[in-house]
Amino acid sequence: MTSQLDNSPSPPNLKQISQTFRLVGWISFWAQLVLAIISGLIFIFAVLSAAAFSRSATPGASAANPGTGGGIFFATCSLFVLAYGIYRSFQYVQLGRRLRETNPSFRPKKLETVQFLWMSLMVRGAGLLLAVMAGEAITGVLLGKAFLSMGAIFNPLAINQIIQPLDIFLVLANTHLITAHFIGSAASLWLLNRINR
Structure with a gap:
């Protein structure tokens, strides 16, 4: 294979590898780009909605999602790594x-x-690790909210203890990030396999 990448003119196998690189590159590029845009928009919406909710919350009520800050931080870092990917x-x-x-x-x-x-x-791998850490942080907060939500229905000051659609939206955005990093990893592994044949 070394000779195929270094000699001229282009052998048929090298043309096939070239075609594979281009095809896999375009597929992974567009799939990851779409998932990154969707995730980014969801995270922006979540942050803006949480800020608006905390301003309009009942006096005495705590912030909308007190524990998702760490999850959003890791997810944002993963989104930046995805952009580089x-x-x-x-x-x-x-x-x-x-x-x-x-x-x-x-x-x-x-x-x-x-x-x-x-x-x-x-x-x-780094992006996937960050996305998994974000997922752990977000779902950990949701689990805590699920345990605390038993009596929150009767207490208007504890509205943030009820799992809200925005919380599930964050899980969806993070799942999109994990999927995008998986697509990129699969593309890299596929190309490594193809070039080492």
Whole structure:
């Protein structure tokens, strides 16, 4: 395989690898971009809604979601890592185009390509870890709210102890983040497998 990435002219297998890089790059790019936009909009909506709710809350009532701050922080960090991962997915397309070059000096070496894919996989792993930490924080708060919500129905000052649709919306946004990082990881692993055949 090393000779296939380094010799000219482009062998048929190298053209197939190039095509695979471009296809997988575009699919992972668009899938992750859509999921990132949806997650970002949900998190923005959640933060703005929580701020509006805490301003209009009954005097004496506590903040809308006192424990989700940590979850939103980790989810936001994961969203930033996902943005970088989306950029890396677009680079798969660029790499696929460079692999089609007939001049071997413009083609990337196999070692460079493998290192690039491993680095992409590390980025995806970091983002996935942050998203899982966010999920743990958010669902931990929801579990606490579920335990405390027994008597909250009869107490108007404890309205924040009832699980609200916004809380479930945060879980959905975080699930989108995890899915997007999984798509990026699967794309990197697929390309690593393809290049090492």
